[in-house]
Amino acid sequence: MFENCVSSGSLRRCGLIANHFMAKTHLNGGRRFYKCPRFDEEASRGLWEWRDVEMPLHVTMSINNLYTSLKSVEVERNYLKKMVANLEDVVFAERLKMEKIMKEMKGINSANLDDVARMEDKLQTIKWFIVF
Template structure:
């Protein structure tokens, strides 16, 4: 795409690039887009490439963090289900212990009644 040099900003809208720099307005001279106006950052392309690489690296880091977050969510779900299972298991054991205590108290009561009946 061939382009003219930076057009005057006085008649056009002032735009800023995502990097914060002012953009230049260009007019296309290609056969496919003759006369089409477009904006481009005034920074040299090498700085844009560095910025683009940084953005890509940040995107990759974000994706890695999202994957780690999803894995941690799965681990949390597994731990919560394990905790639920253990709580139910504990409740069942407590119920069994209570039944055994009742049985022991009943057995002791029967034994005491039996001993008192024998020695009377």
């Protein structure tokens, strides 16, 4: 309905400083007002007052539409942030898998190279036997 903007305002009869808010309703969207900090208490006189003059209907409707658009963009942004975080987790997990596979492949390749070197040595030995 309204959003606390500033915690300062005009001094009330009770001696407390009134809080400054901005209305978010359809009819008063964007209008600023002061409200007593004790507004909801029984001892309060329930005082509040508009800070600025009433705006034309088309202006309040425009403000309300912009506020609604802002909220929908914020919801979409939060959704996209969650998607990015989830994708980063997936990419990290896949990266770990790929690193493990690469280590295994290096091990297999080095084992194969050792086998090839041993076979070449045996072949060389066989050649020496054939020659002599």
